[in-house]
Amino acid sequence: MTKYKIAVIPGDGIGPEVTNGTRMVLEAIAADSNHDFVFTEWLAGGIAIDATGEPLPAATIAGCRKSDAVLLGAVGGPQWDTLPGDKRPERALLGLRGELGLYANIRPAVLHQALASACPLHPQIAARGIDIVFVRELTGGIYFGERGRRDTADGQQAYDTEAYNVTEVERIARTGFEMAMKRNRKLTSVDKANVLESSRLWRETVIKVAADYPEVQLDHLYVDNASMQLIRRPDDFDVVVTTNMFGDILSDEAAMITGSIGMLPSASLGAPGTPGMYEPIHGSAPDIAGLDRANPLAAILSAAMMLRYSFDLKSEADRIEMAVAKVLADGYRTGDIYQQSINEDKQQLIGTKRMSELVAEAL
Numbered sequence: 001m002t003k004y005k006i007a008v009i010p011g012d013g014i015g016p017e018v019t020n021g022t023r024m025v026l027e028a029i030a031a032d033s034n035h036d037f038v039f040t041e042w043l044a045g046g047i048a049i050d051a052t053g054e055p056l057p058a059a060t061i062a063g064c065r066k067s068d069a070v071l072l073g074a075v076g077g078p079q080w081d082t083l084p085g086d087k088r089p090e091r092a093l094l095g096l097r098g099e100l101g102l103y104a105n106i107r108p109a110v111l112h113q114a115l116a117s118a119c120p121l122h123p124q125i126a127a128r129g130i131d132i133v134f135v136r137e138l139t140g141g142i143y144f145g146e147r148g149r150r151d152t153a154d155g156q157q158a159y160d161t162e163a164y165n166v167t168e169v170e171r172i173a174r175t176g177f178e179m180a181m182k183r184n185r186k187l188t189s190v191d192k193a194n195v196l197e198s199s200r201l202w203r204e205t206v207i208k209v210a211a212d213y214p215e216v217q218l219d220h221l222y223v224d225n226a227s228m229q230l231i232r233r234p235d236d237f238d239v240v241v242t243t244n245m246f247g248d249i250l251s252d253e254a255a256m257i258t259g260s261i262g263m264l265p266s267a268s269l270g271a272p273g274t275p276g277m278y279e280p281i282h283g284s285a286p287d288i289a290g291l292d293r294a295n296p297l298a299a300i301l302s303a304a305m306m307l308r309y310s311f312d313l314k315s316e317a318d319r320i321e322m323a324v325a326k327v328l329a330d331g332y333r334t335g336d337i338y339q340q341s342i343n344e345d346k347q348q349l350i351g352t353k354r355m356s357e358l359v360a361e362a363l
């Protein structure tokens with residue numbers, strides 16, 4: 001029996017509800033396979049501030065480092081919004097990324113056929129399907145570059161600097177190529193090389209790395225064009241690799257065209273052999289916390305990514321994804337994906353716990 005240690009950080013708001021549902025699904029996988037998932041729970045976010053005064057206690061970092069992977073619910077809530085920036089719950093996310101060296105953010109954008117009517121694109125485009133993986137650089141670029149304010153003859157000026165070095169681009173490019181090798185062997189690198197020097201280095205470096213992946217078809221798009229093509233021909237994309245800021249914006253655009261925020265998983269990965277972190281892209285949804293109304297599927301699909309990328313359990317990951325597709329095809333919906341006026345008789349409105357149970361049963 002293979003043992004996998006999973007550090008669970010339920011966090012705030014709907015975090016505990018969706019991570020509980022996810023544990024239920026992972027336990028069902030363990031029950032009929034040769035794998036043992038050992039869970040330990042750790043504090044982070046607002047709940048950690050209340051208990052220890054810190055959004056990311058040292059014990060949590062140590063617990064995550066000793067695990068094979070981390071499952072995170074969500075952090076944050078209005079009761080902590082007035083705290084200074086470095087004491088806020090969201091600090092825990094940046095802290096975990098830094099402490100675990102998570103430099104690649106992986107976000108699939110998949111349009112589930114059962115939810116195709118929720119896609120805001122033209123039905124003919126939606127009918128062709130959407131199945132893209134975004135690989136976003138997470139620890140460099142303009143969000144981490146030199147910034148400040150200075151006085152000029154024309155008044156105060158503020159600046160933020162986009163800077164990338166070859167090592168940073170190489171490692172994220174490799175993550176993109178490796179991902180493409182596991183999929184349809186097509187990689188689109190998004191930059192702004194017609195204007196930005198940092199993008200020109202990005203492009204040169206991606207082209208150099210491509211020599212190690214001759215099977216992958218590589219193309220390059222400027223970010224403004226990429227944002228248009230995602231809407232015009234989303235089915236042409238397989239894997240997209242891009243910078244921290246462009247990835248932030250484009251992956252939200254892709255999230256929008258694939259339906260509800262409650263459906264979208266993500267992974268943050270570091271060097272091979274180190275624990276990855278898996279989390280739904282949504283926040284703590286304080287407006288529905290504790291009401292059994294949260295959609296647990298983004299968290300459950302994040303666990304499928306954990307099995308695939310951290311544990312190399314491909315068929316178990318497939319089983320979870322197929323179970324989710326089946327439950328949706330059977331018409332079960334949480335409130336966020338329940339569509340009034342569309343086939344109401346074929347949809348059944350259910351809560352977080354029931355949705356998790358149904359996925360576990362459908363495995």
Ligand code: NAD
Nearest residue numbers: 074075076077261262282283284285286287288294295336
């Ligand atoms: P949010 O994602 O929490 O909620 C936005 C809207 O989507 C709300 O109406 C919410 O009810 C709904 N929603 C979100 N997830 C859902 C789910 N699984 N099922 C059904 N409906 C869902 O974003 P927000 O309201 O901007 O932020 C709330 C708090 O979460 C803030 O404190 C914010 O800082 C934090 N946040 C945390 C993370 C994270 O932990 N990774 C990410 C984003 C925001």
